[in-house]
Structures are given as structure tokens and as C-alpha cells.
Amino acid sequence: xxxDTTPKQSWWxxxxxxxxxxxxxxxxxxxxxxxxxxxxxxxxxxxxFNSPEDxxxxxxVRIMYVHVPNAWLSQFVYGVMAVSALGTLVWRHPMADxxxxxxxxxxxxxTALALFTGALWGRPTWGTFxxxxxxxxxxxxxxxxYLGIVALWxxxxxxxxxxxxxxxxxxIGAVNIPIIKFSVDWWSTLHQPASVFRADGPTMPxxxxxxxxxxxxxxxxxxxxxxxxxxHTEVRRRRVMTLQRKAAQGSTx
Amino acid sequence: xxxxxxxxxxxxxxxxxxxxxxxxxxxxxxxxxxxxPFAVGPDRELLARIAPGMVWIAAFLAMLLGLxxxxxxxxxxxxxxxxxxxxxxxxxxxxxxxxTHWLVSALPLIVASPFLAMLLAMDVETFWRMxxxxxxxxxxxxxxxxxxxxxxxxxxxxxxxxxxLVAPLSIPVLIFGTGSISATQSSAALLFLAALSLMAVALAxxxxxxxxxxxxx
Amino acid sequence: MTSRQVFPPLSxxxxxxxxGRGGMALTRALDFSVTPxxxxxxxxxxxxxxxxxxxxxxxxxxxxxGVFALEGSDAETGPALHYCGHRNAVKPRLTVAENxxxxxxxxxATGLSIDAALQQVGLERLGDLDAGxxxxxxxxxxxxxxxxxxxxxxxxxxxxxxxxxxxxxxxVTRLLDNHLDMGGLAIAATHDPITLPDPARMETxxxxxxx
Numbered sequence: 001x002x003x004d005t006t007p008k009q010s011w012w013x014x015x016x017x018x019x020x021x022x023x024x025x026x027x028x029x030x031x032x033x034x035x036x037x038x039x040x041x042x043x044x045x046x047x048x049f050n051s052p053e054d055x056x057x058x059x060x061v062r063i064m065y066v067h068v069p070n071a072w073l074s075q076f077v078y079g080v081m082a083v084s085a086l087g088t089l090v091w092r093h094p095m096a097d098x099x100x101x102x103x104x105x106x107x108x109x110x111t112a113l114a115l116f117t118g119a120l121w122g123r124p125t126w127g128t129f130x131x132x133x134x135x136x137x138x139x140x141x142x143x144x145x146y147l148g149i150v151a152l153w154x155x156x157x158x159x160x161x162x163x164x165x166x167x168x169x170x171x172i173g174a175v176n177i178p179i180i181k182f183s184v185d186w187w188s189t190l191h192q193p194a195s196v197f198r199a200d201g202p203t204m205p206x207x208x209x210x211x212x213x214x215x216x217x218x219x220x221x222x223x224x225x226x227x228x229x230x231x232h233t234e235v236r237r238r239r240v241m242t243l244q245r246k247a248a249q250g251s252t253x
Numbered sequence: 254x255x256x257x258x259x260x261x262x263x264x265x266x267x268x269x270x271x272x273x274x275x276x277x278x279x280x281x282x283x284x285x286x287x288x289x290p291f292a293v294g295p296d297r298e299l300l301a302r303i304a305p306g307m308v309w310i311a312a313f314l315a316m317l318l319g320l321x322x323x324x325x326x327x328x329x330x331x332x333x334x335x336x337x338x339x340x341x342x343x344x345x346x347x348x349x350x351x352x353t354h355w356l357v358s359a360l361p362l363i364v365a366s367p368f369l370a371m372l373l374a375m376d377v378e379t380f381w382r383m384x385x386x387x388x389x390x391x392x393x394x395x396x397x398x399x400x401x402x403x404x405x406x407x408x409x410x411x412x413x414x415x416x417x418l419v420a421p422l423s424i425p426v427l428i429f430g431t432g433s434i435s436a437t438q439s440s441a442a443l444l445f446l447a448a449l450s451l452m453a454v455a456l457a458x459x460x461x462x463x464x465x466x467x468x469x470x
Numbered sequence: 471m472t473s474r475q476v477f478p479p480l481s482x483x484x485x486x487x488x489x490g491r492g493g494m495a496l497t498r499a500l501d502f503s504v505t506p507x508x509x510x511x512x513x514x515x516x517x518x519x520x521x522x523x524x525x526x527x528x529x530x531x532x533x534x535x536g537v538f539a540l541e542g543s544d545a546e547t548g549p550a551l552h553y554c555g556h557r558n559a560v561k562p563r564l565t566v567a568e569n570x571x572x573x574x575x576x577x578x579a580t581g582l583s584i585d586a587a588l589q590q591v592g593l594e595r596l597g598d599l600d601a602g603x604x605x606x607x608x609x610x611x612x613x614x615x616x617x618x619x620x621x622x623x624x625x626x627x628x629x630x631x632x633x634x635x636x637x638x639x640x641x642v643t644r645l646l647d648n649h650l651d652m653g654g655l656a657i658a659a660t661h662d663p664i665t666l667p668d669p670a671r672m673e674t675x676x677x678x679x680x681x
Contacts, residue, residue, distance in 0.1 A: 089463075144421040151417060155408045158492045164467030169404045169418065172460055176422050179449070183425035186445075190438055245494050249517075259575030263564070270563040331557025334530060335616075338549045339576040469530055 018235040021095050025228055032225040039218035046211035063121040065211050069219035070114035074142060077107035077223065081149075082174040085167035095231070097163035098238075100170065101153055102230035106223060108146035115139055134188035138181045145173050159238065256341040257349055264353035267326075274322065275357050278315050279365045285311040286369040297374045304373035305383050305434040309427055311369065312362050312387060316394050317419060319358040321412040323350060323402040324465065333406070333465065343462040351399050351458060359391035382434045389443060390430040393450040396457035397422045403461035407468030425449055476652040477623040480543055480550065481505045482527070486536035489519050489526045495534055496522050497677055504657065504673075506623075507650045509666065511674045512659040518678025520659035521556070524626045527657065528553040540624060548578065551624035556632070558613040562602030566593055569601050570615055577620035587618040591641060606633040614645060625649060627658040639664075 047065040054061035081103045087096030118136060119129040130136070149166060156162030268275060289307045290300060327333040336346050366387060370380045401419035405411030426449060432442030483503040490496045496519030504510050512520045525531040527538060528551060543550045560569055570584050581587070588594045591611040596604070604612065610633045617625060630642045639662065646656055647666050658664065666672055 089467075141421050141424055144417075148414075148418045148421065151414055152404070155405070155411065155414050157409070160492050161407065161468065165404055165407065165464050168460060168464040168467060169400075172400055173422070175456075176425075179425050180421070183428045183445070186442075187428045187432065190432060190435070242493060245492070249494070256576045256578070259572055263561075263568075263572045266568070267561060267563055329557075330559050330561070331555050332559040332561070334528075334555060335553065335559050335573075336576070337530065338528065338551060338553055340548045340578045341576065 016093055016095060018094060018098070018238070022232050022235055026232070029225070029228060029232075032221060032228065036218060036221040036225050039214060039221060043211055043214035043218045046214055051207050051211050052205075058124075060121060060124045061208075063117055064208075065215045067114060067117040067121055068212060069216045070110050070117060071139065072216065073219055073223055074107065074111035074114045074139060076220070077103050077110060078142070078146075078174065078177065080227070081107065081170050085170040085174075088163050088167040089171070097160070097167075098231050098234045099227070100163065100167060101159070102227055102234050104146060104149045104153060106226055106230065108143060108150055110219075110223065111139060111143040111146055115143060132188060134181075134185040137188065138177075138184040141180050141184065142177065145177070149173070159241070256339065257345055260341070260346060260349035261353060264350055265356070268353060268357040271322070274319070275361050278319050278358055279361045281318055282311050282315040282362045282365060283369055285314055287372055289373065301374045301376065301379075304370065304375040305379060305386075306431050307373060308366055308369055308375075308383055308387075309390075309430050312359070312366075312391065313394060313420075313423065313427060315362055316358055316391070316398055317416040319354070320398045320402045320415050320419070323354055323399060324406040325402075325412070328406045334469065337466060337469075343466060344458040347399060347403070347461045347465070348458040351395055351454065351461075354399065355392055355395040359387075359395055363387050363391065379434060382439060386430045386433040386443065386446065389433075389450055390426050390446050393426045393446070393453040394423055396450075396453035397426070399457050399461050400464065403464040404468070406465060475506075476621065477506065477654055478542060478544075479506050479653065480623050480655060481541050482538065482624060482655055482657075483541055484527075484536065484538035487523075487526070487533055487538050488535040489522045489531065490534045491522055491531060493534070499536060500675070502673075502675060504655045506653040506655060507671060509646060509650060509656040509658065509672050511664065511672055512657065512677055513661075513674055514659075514677030520677055521628055523677070524553065524555075524628050524657065524659055527551075528626055543623075550622055551626055552577075552617045552620070552622045553626045553628075554613055554617060554630060555628045558609045559616075560601045560604070560609045560612055562600065564601055565598050566601050566604065566612055567597040569612060570619060573616045574619040577616075577622070579619060580621040582618045584619065587615040590618055590645070591615045592637075607635060607638060610634055611638065611641070614642070617649075618645070621652075623654050625654065625656040625658075627656065627660075629660055630658055631660060631662045631664070643667075 043065065047062050051062070051065075053059055081100050084096045084100040084103065087093040088100060115136070118139075122131060123129050149170060152166055152169065153159070153162060156165075286307055289303070293299060293303070324333060327336070337343055339346065363384065366384065367380065370383065375383070397419050398415075401415040401422075402411075404418060405415045408414065426446070429442045429446035429449060433439045433446055435442075481503055485501050486499045487501070488495050488497060488499050496517070500523070502510060512523060514520055522531060526533050530553075540550055564572070566588065567584055570587060574581075574584060582590065585594065585597070588597055591614050593608060593611055593615065596608070601609070601612065610630075614630065625646075627646075630646075631639050634642065643664055643666060646658070646664065647668075649656060650666070650671055664672075
């Protein structure tokens with residue numbers, strides 16, 4: 001029952017120190033912001049002016065350039081959270097806690113955007129905002145899980161203690177999401193004779209793929225930038241909390 | 254093994270003397286089911302069509318309602334800290350609690366389900382299928398519930414948040430549970446449901462024990 | 471002193487141990503060791519980290535820095551310590567004897583029988599009473615009886631005399647003395663002075679004298 005906490009100095013441990021992490025990553029913030037902005041400008045220009053209309057959907061096909069990257073991020077962010085959760089549980093890495101906490105609201109936001117743009121796209125294409133299609137349903141469940149995790153973070157008084165518990169829950173969610181996906185797909189094929197929606201139909205021409213890829217990277221970099229910024233904010237929030245506690249303790253002692 | 258049995262006996266005793274908690278849950282289950290005709294109208298055909306789903310929803314809600322007494326009383330009176338120094342591992346403690354949780358909050362619902370089936374004009378064959386699906390599926394609900402309760406035990410008012418966490422995770426149970434009642438595809442759904450139950454019950458004690466021991470840090 | 475040695479020779483050694491909660495250090499770096507038959511008294515003002523130190527030693531709170539080890543303990547034989555905290559872990563709906571039986575079964579019934587333990591703490595006539603009817607002091611006695619039904623070498627006691635009457639103080643002293651006689655170790659956080667018959671067995675650490 002001995003617990004060894006002697007620090008080993010490696011790059012891993014050095015970024016484990018929140019102050020050093022902020023110092024190391026702050027120079028990245030502006031370049032990332034500019035890169036994201038450029039990617040958005042290029043991507044949107046392609047999307048609006050240099051890609052064809054769909055012969056069926058017309059101009060509304062352009063919603064795809066926003067919708068698909070968001071749908072991708074809705075799953076990617078959960079992956080980031082799950083990896084951070086492993087970092088919290090296995091290596092007790094303090095920045096993993098911060099990364100997990102920063103990612104949760106971002107994931108919820110991207111998932112909500114994916115659903116929202118999907119609904120906007122669905123209205124003119126299928127004539128309805130919402131269809132209990134397998135893909136949409138599992139994205140909705142994913143949104144519930146994100147919101148549950150955000151609520152869980154807010155419910156804990158002590159954020160440092162919360163991290164490990166939430167890491168456990170995040171990993172349980174990660175195991176469960178494929179099961180949910182499978183069950184929902186099974187369920188929607190049971191209840192619907194033929195699917196209304198097949199995005200992966202014929203191969204897409206390059207004129208659609210180019211803006212899609214650019215937008216895809218634009219949104220991914222947007223996430224990375226926001227994630228870094230949110231992590232910095234969280235580090236500062238924790239520092240303020242610690243200082244407040246220290247001050248409170250100093251006044252009573 | 255005797256420690257595990259002592260744990261089971263204690264939990265059952267506490268449930269039996271718990272001041273009618275079991276009865277409250279059964280009553281809640283029946284009332285939720287009995288409200289349905291008031292909301293959708295007493296059309297027997299419609300009721301019979303939605304009855305399996307309504308019974309599952311009632312059971313699901315009733316089991317969520319009982320979650321808070323799984324770990325919270327032990328957390329509040331200090332037993333949970335002591336159980337971490339017991340001769341049996343915390344996961345075994347959770348497993349014992351999981352078993353008794355199913356016995357006192359799922360089994361009574363299953364026993365009471367014929368009554369609800371009658372109120373909702375379910376036919377006999379559907380009823381038997383529903384009974385089997387409840388028997389196979391409720392362990393998974395109990396297991397997900399135990400994880401949710403363990404995650405929220407360290408939160409002062411975690412009783413409200415546990416259902417929010419557990420409900421999305423339990424969606425596959427509902428899907429396969431009601432799927433195994435429907436006429437088509439029922440055997441496949443029942444197998445999926447059984448697989449899900451086995452997996453959830455096998456893994457939940459470890460996950461819940463991990464959540465409990467991290468939460469009290 | 472070792473005439474009734476029951477426990478294997480263990481000693482608890484802590485070096486540079488810093489305890490705290492939520493990342494905030496409450497104690498200075500502590501160095502101490504407790505050898506068989508000795509008791510460490512933790513004194514200090516409210517909020518000086520006595521409970522946190524006990525929880526750390528119980529393995530419930532991770533130390534912020536430093537190490538501690540129970541030397542000579544064998545992980546195979548299961549947990550080697552009893553923690554007795556502020557909360558008594560008494561279930562009001564179970565009888566006194568049922569409460570104790572449960573802990574004996576869960577922790578291993580290696581110590582006194584249920585009746586003997588209840589006798590020791592002065593609850594022998596209340597065995598069949600629902601524990602909900604016990605007074606605060608009687609609940610405390612029941613919590614102490616838990617330490618007697620399973621033999622474990624290390625006792626971590628948090629305010630063991632809280633809610634106890636004068637006779638109860640004597641009881642705690644007697645139990646502690648007995649435990650040390652058997653070669654046990656004890657760490658007790660307390661505001662009430664505990665004086666063992668042999669003061670040489672006690673050592674006091676004052677917490678809260680911040681660097």
C-alpha cells in the first residue's frame with residue numbers, strides 16, 4: 001500500500017503541468033485561428049460559387065458542406081473525450097481532466113449543429129424536419145449523452161474529484177455508443193420498409209468533394225482552436241479557484 | 254463467499270424493512286401504465302397495439318425511480334467507505350447490490366405486469382412474450398442503473414441527474430425489449446437483449462466500483 | 471508488552487507525506503513511523519487535516535506528495551486496517567446484533583464473538599433492539615464493537631470518544647490498550663486527551679502548525 005509520486009521529467013510530464021501547457025500552446029493559438037479562418041473562407045467560396053447544384057435538391061445541397069463536417073465532429077469529439085478519459089484514469093494526467101471537460105460542451109454544440117443543419121436540409125428534401133431515421137436517431141442519443149456529461153460536470157462541487165468519475169462514465173458511453181448505433185439501425189429498419197435517405201449513393205464528383213474536404217478541415221481546425229482556448233480558460237478557472245481557497249484558508253487559519 | 258452472502262442478506266433485509274419502498278415502486282409502475290388510457294382514449298385496439306411499449310416504459314421509469322436508494326444511504330451513513338476496506342472487493346459489493354436491486358425493484362414489477370397487461374387489453378400470446386422480454390431485459394436496466402447511481406453517488410443531490418445519464422444508455426434495452434415482443438424478428442431481438450443483459454451485468458460491477466472509489470477521493 | 475502478541479510485526483512508516491483535498495495541501499510534510507504496540511495521537515485545530523490524514527492512510531484519499539507504507543503486511547491476507555470515522559455506519563432498520571454480524575461477515579470474523587464484543591462495549595442487553603433506537607453514544611459504541619469482531623492490526627480512529635460519556639472514555643482507553651497489547655497499531659485523531667496506562671506507548675503529532 002505504498003504510493004509513489006516522485007515526478008519523472010519527460011515531455012509528457014512537462015505538459016502535465018498546467019502552467020507549462022498553457023505556455024507551450026499559447027503561441028499556437030493565433031496561427032490556428034488564422035488557419036481556421038482561411039479554410040472557412042476558401043471552403044465557403046467553393047461551396048457557394050464553385051460547386052454544382054444537385055439535379056434533385058438544387059441549392060439546398062450546399063447545406064451538406066456544413067452538415068457533414070459537423071456530423072463527423074460529433075463523433076470525433078467523443079473520441080477525444082474518451083482518449084482524455086483514459087489519460088485521466090490510467091495516467092492521472094491533469095491536462096486530460098481539463099481536455100475532457102473542455103470537449104464536452106463543444107461536442108454537444110457540434111452534435112446539436114449537425115442535427116439542426118440536418119433538419120434544415122431534411123425539410124426541403126424529404127418534406128419533414130425530423131425523420132426517425134437510424135442515423136438521425138443515434139445522433140440525437142449522442143446529443144443526450146453529451147448533455148448528460150455536461151450536466152454531470154456542473155453537478156460536482158469539486159471539479160478535481162469529478163474528473164475521474166466522469167472519465168468512468170465517458171468510457172462506459174464510449175463502449176455503449178456502438179451498441180446504441182447498432183440497435184437504432186436495427187430498430188429503424190424494422191419499422192421502415194425502405195430507407196428514405198442514402199447519402200452514400202453514387203460516387204461524388206470532384207467539384208463536390210473539394211469544398212467538402214476543405215470545410216471538413218475548417219471545422220476540425222475550428223474544434224482544435226476552440227478546444228485549446230477552452231482548455232486555457234479551464235486552467236485559469238482552476239487557478240482562480242485554488243487561489244480563492246487558499247485565500248479563504250489563510251483568513252481562517 | 255460468506256461475505257458475499259452476508260451482503261445479500263443485509264440488502265434484502267434492508268429492502269424488506271425499508272418502509273414499503275417495493276410497494277411504492279409497484280404502485281408507480283401500475284399507475285404509469287393505467288394513465289395511458291386516459292391520455293390516448295380507451296380504444297381497445299389502439300391500447301393493445303401500444304401495450305407492450307407502455308409496459309416497458311412503465312418498468313423503465315419505475316426502475317429509474319428506485320436508483321437513488323442503491324448507494325446513497327450507504328454513502329450518507331459512512332458504510333460505503335468501510336465497505337472499501339472489507340475482505341471482499343468493492344466490485345463484489347456492487348454485484349451483491351445489483352442482484353438485490355433486481356430482486357426488489359424489477360422482480361415485483363414483473364410479478365405485477367399481468368395486471369397491467371389486462372388493463373391495457375393485451376392478448377395472451379403477447380403477454381407471454383412480454384414477460385420473457387422483461388425477465389431477460391430488466392437485468393440490463395438494473396446494471397446500467399447501478400452504473401448511473403455509482404457515478405452520481407458523490408454528488409450531493411445526484412438523485413435527479415442519474416436518470417438523465419442512464420436513460421440514453423438504456424435505449425438499446427428498450428429497443429430490443431419491445432422488439433422481442435413484436436411478431437416479426439422477435440427471436441433475434443431476444444438474443445440481442447440477452448447478450449446485452451449478460452454483458453451489462455458482467456461489466457457493471459467493475460465500472461460502478463471504479464466510479465465509487467474515484468468519486469470519494 | 472508482547473506477551474499477547476497476536477498480529478504479525480507491522481510498522482507504518484510515512485515519509486514526506488502531504489495530505490490535502492481537492493489539490494489543496496492541508497498538512498505540512500509529515501514524517502512518522504508507528505511500530506507495534508504504539509499509538510499515535512493526532513492533535514490539532516479544526517480543519518488542520520486530521521481526518522484527511524486518516525483517510526489518506528486508509529487509502530481513500532490520494533496523498534499529494536510523499537509516501538507511506540505498512541511494512542511487513544501481506545496483501546494476500548486482505549485489508550489490514552480498520553477505519554472508524556465520524557459516521558457510525560449503523561443501519562437503523564437492522565438490530566444491533568445484525569449490524570455487527572454483517573460487519574463481522576464482511577470483514578472476516580477473526581476476532582471476538584458478537585456477544586463478547588457487545589459485552590465489551592456495554593451493549594450486551596440491547597442486541598435485539600433496532601439500532602435506530604440507540605442514542606448517539608450507543609451508536610458510537612456499536613461502531614467501536616465493529617473493530618473487535620474482526621482482528622486487524624492497524625486502527626485509524628477519528629474522534630473515537632465523540633458523543634461518549636466518561637465511562638465511554640474509559641472504554642476507548644481500555645480497548646486501545648488491549649489492542650496495543652496484542653501488538654496492534656493505532657492512529658487516533660482526537661480533541662479529548664486519551665491517557666493510556668503506559669504513557670510511553672503514546673506519541674503525539676500536532677497538525678496545523680503550518681510552515
